[in-house]
Amino acid sequence: MSTVEVSDRDFALTVPVLVIGAGAAGLVAALSAHEAGAEVLVLERDSLPRGSTALSAGLVPAAGTRWQREAGIVDAPAGFAADIMAKAHDEPDPALVATVTGAVGPALEWLGEAHGLPFSVVDNFRYPGHSAYRMHGLPSRSGEELIDRLRQAAEAAGIDMICDAHVTTLVAAPDGRVRGVVAGRPDGTAEEIGCETLILACNGYGGNRALVARHIPELADALYFGHPGNQGDALLWGEALGAAVRDLSGHQGHGSVAHPAGILLTWATVMEGGFQVNASGERFSNEATGYSEQAARVLEQQDGVAWTIFDARIADIAGQFEDYRNAVAAGAVVEGDTVAALAEAAHLPPDALERTAAAVDAAKRGERADTFGRDFAGVAPLAAPFRAVRVTGALFHTQGGLAVDGDAHVTRADGTLLPNLYAAGGAACGVSGRSAAGYLSGNGLLTAVALGRLAGLAAARQARA
Ligand SMILES: Cc1cc2nc3c(=O)[nH]c(=O)nc-3n(C[C@H](O)[C@H](O)[C@H](O)COP(=O)(O)OP(=O)(O)OC[C@H]3O[C@@H](n4cnc5c(N)ncnc54)[C@H](O)[C@@H]3O)c2cc1C
Numbered sequence: 003m004s005t006v007e008v009s010d011r012d013f014a015l016t017v018p019v020l021v022i023g024a025g026a027a028g029l030v031a032a033l034s035a036h037e038a039g040a041e042v043l044v045l046e047r048d049s050l051p052r053g054s055t056a057l058s059a060g061l062v063p064a065a066g067t068r069w070q071r072e073a074g075i076v077d078a079p080a081g082f083a084a085d086i087m088a089k090a091h092d093e094p095d096p097a098l099v100a101t102v103t104g105a106v107g108p109a110l111e112w113l114g115e116a117h118g119l120p121f122s123v124v125d126n127f128r129y130p131g132h133s134a135y136r137m138h139g140l141p142s143r144s145g146e147e148l149i150d151r152l153r154q155a156a157e158a159a160g161i162d163m164i165c166d167a168h169v170t171t172l173v174a175a176p177d178g179r180v181r182g183v184v185a186g187r188p189d190g191t192a193e194e195i196g197c198e199t200l201i202l203a204c205n206g207y208g209g210n211r212a213l214v215a216r217h218i219p220e221l222a223d224a225l226y227f228g229h230p231g232n233q234g235d236a237l238l239w240g241e242a243l244g245a246a247v248r249d250l251s252g253h254q255g256h257g258s259v260a261h262p263a264g265i266l267l268t269w270a271t272v273m274e275g276g277f278q279v280n281a282s283g284e285r286f287s288n289e290a291t292g293y294s295e296q297a298a299r300v301l302e303q304q305d306g307v308a309w310t311i312f313d314a315r316i317a318d319i320a321g322q323f324e325d326y327r328n329a330v331a332a333g334a335v336v337e338g339d340t341v342a343a344l345a346e347a348a349h350l351p352p353d354a355l356e357r358t359a360a361a362v363d364a365a366k367r368g369e370r371a372d373t374f375g376r377d378f379a380g381v382a383p384l385a386a387p388f389r390a391v392r393v394t395g396a397l398f399h400t401q402g403g404l405a406v407d408g409d410a411h412v413t414r415a416d417g418t419l420l421p422n423l424y425a426a427g428g429a430a431c432g433v434s435g436r437s438a439a440g441y442l443s444g445n446g447l448l449t450a451v452a453l454g455r456l457a458g459l460a461a462a463r464q465a466r467a
Contacts, residue, residue, distance in 0.1 A: 004235040006242040007041025007173045010077040013182040013196025017043040018184065019458070020197035022169045022235075024055030026459075028203030029107065029152035031115065032161050034458025035201075037301075040465045042458075043195065044159050045185050047231050051153050052397055054205060054228040054428070055450065058145035061124065061137040062437075063444030063452050064107040069138060071124040075284040076340040077134035079103040086433050089131045093249065093435030101408045102452035104434060109455040110138055119148075119153035129443040130273075130292065137444055148447075167193055170241045172200070178414075179421040180243075193466075198422065202412075203454065205428035206233025214397065217250040220298040223306065225259060225396040227266070232399075235427035237457040238402040243423065246415040246433035254441040256287075257296025260283030260334040261307055261394035264327045267291040273392070274319055275381040275427030276312030277354035277362050278393070280304060283345065283354030287376040293441040299384040302410035309348055310391050311359065329391065338388050348390040359384065359438075399446055401434035410457035424455035424461050 019035040021028045024046035064070075065082035081425035083103040084092065113119040121249065124137040134318045140147045156163060166183070171184040207213035208228045209404025215222040241247060257278070258267045272289045278296075279287050280303040287299045300308045312320075317335070320326040329335055341359045345352035363383040372378060381402040404425040405413045412423040412430075425451035434440040 004238045004241055004459050005162040005171050008176055009173050011176050013194055017041055018198045019461045021201045023204035023267055024051035025056040027454040029156050030451050031201045031203055031426055031458035032156055034455050035462040036159050036161050037379050038459050040462035044163040045169055046165045046168040049166050052149055055143045055149045059149035060145035061139045061141055061444060063136045064110050064138055065136050066366055067107045069121060070170030073123055073125050075135050081133055085131055085133050086192040087441050090435030092439030094433040102449055105452040105456055106448055109451050119151050123360040143183040169408050170274045174243055177245050180423055186381055198465045201214045201424040201457045201461055202429040203426050206403055207237055208232055208400050210234040212293055218253050218380050221397045225302055225394060228399045236425060237403060240377055243420055244414050245420055246405035248402060248405045249436045251436050252401035252434045252467040254398040255294045255297025255395060255438045256398055257293050257300045257395050258310060258393045259396040260329045260391050263329060263332040263334040265329045267310060267329060267393055268320050268323045268326055269393050270319050271310050271312045271316055274316045276310055278308045278310050279358055280308055283351045283358055285358055288376040290376050292443040293373055300395035307392055307394050311392050312389050314387050317389050334391055336390050339386055341388060344388040344390050370466055376436030382436035384459035399428055403429055403431040406430045409460035410453040411460060426457040
């Protein structure tokens with residue numbers, strides 16, 4: 003239970019910069035504050051830092067980086083900002099969009115130069131909505147590598163971190179200045195630590211069913227695919243302190259999680275020419291608008307499930323992803339030499355699935371317009387043998403949160419600053435607007451890295467002043 007205790011009490015130990023949460027946002031903030039000369043302490047509820055960062059592909063979008071220049075890619079923060087605003091229908095705060103798109107590239111270059119993180123730009127797959135190749139990842143392209151390397155960098159820098167420290171209470175003076183925190187330990191004891199500045203880096207509220215039901219009712223019963231420890235503590239503390247909150251309905255969903263296996267089925271299965279049907283063997287949407295908004299559409303179908311229908315050619319493409327291979331091993335991918343046989347194997351009505359597949363083929367051949375307006379131009383018809391995977395819609399992470407200024411300093415509704423509170427990553431309001439459709443690939447780690455960097459530098463400056 004996260005609470006705010008209003009009190010002027012003092013603490014036996016006070017640190018200049020205290021960070022709650024050791025995901026990408028918290029570790030980047032800690033490294034930045036340390037570099038700026040402040041003593042930092044990180045509190046993390048798990049015994050090993052992982053967070054949603056470890057569950058991600060670890061791909062961070064940035065424009066105008068040295069890795070892009072080396073690959074001959076022409077890109078700039080302004081173009082990146084325009085892509086974000088277009089995807090989110092101009093809903094995000096343009097000042098925040100300009101801030102994070104300007105900050106993320108230098109932050110990645112600093113992580114590379116100062117801490118040896120060997121980023122490279124993904125230049126063989128253009129993520130939907132990005133006008134340039136700008137996803138940057140580590141060699142394994144995994145979030146596990148990102149979180150491990152950030153943790154190792156923090157350890158190498160000598161940054162203090164207490165794991166198994168679940169912060170439950172913020173202690174704040176009547177004017178909103180945070181004086182310290184109380185953290186529960188596994189043995190039932192409590193750690194009380196004072197702070198001059200506090201950075202909330204404990205992500206959003208995806209793991210809190212009640213908050214999801216309140217703010218994102220269409221995903222109230224959805225599988226949550228992010229880190230379960232992200233319970234919305236930053237949001238609850240911030241609200242109690244009078245922080246402004248924004249876009250709480252914003253989120254990233256995914257309409258293609260194999261069910262019940264619980265394994266992500268790559269969206270390439272759809273983008274390469276597959277389609278989704280419900281239990282009646284009928285399509286229900288233009289799947290190509292985006293995987294994020296597709297989560298709610300799948301959940302609207304009978305039993306909240308759909309089947310993604312594709313073929314062996316697409317299965318080959320999907321096979322480069324470990325998740326797909328795991329789905330095959332788990333028996334989640336069924337096969338059929340004909341559409342009717344596939345329908346039998348997937349327990350779908352064969353006649354209806356044959357009709358649906360024929361209609362999609364006709365749209366691909368340009369013989370008719372697609373019922374749902376999907377542009378199938380240039381997409382090959384599916385060819386035997388066919389594949390089907392039963393999928394459901396999932397919530398990946400929330401995108402709304404505490405409003406911050408250009409230093410990741412948390413603001414009140416009237417625009418004034420809470421005296422010493424900062425927020426980064428999923429704890430802060432992101433740049434995805436108010437709906438699932440506003441999420442541009444990479445928006446999650448964008449604000450983790452960019453706001454983490456800005457929060458760490460600003461908190462260190464304030465603590466030193
Ligand atoms: C399956 C999946 C794939 C994704 N892929 C991508 C991608 O490729 N690119 C991208 O940009 N984004 C992606 N995302 C989103 C991305 O993972 C997040 O936006 C990002 O990791 C958020 O970083 P963070 O540091 O804010 O949170 P986290 O990494 O979740 O870290 C928060 C930390 O705070 C800790 N914590 C929480 N509450 C407390 C408390 N009270 N006391 C102490 N500690 C606490 C948690 O244990 C956790 O370690 C993906 C998400 C998922 C789920």
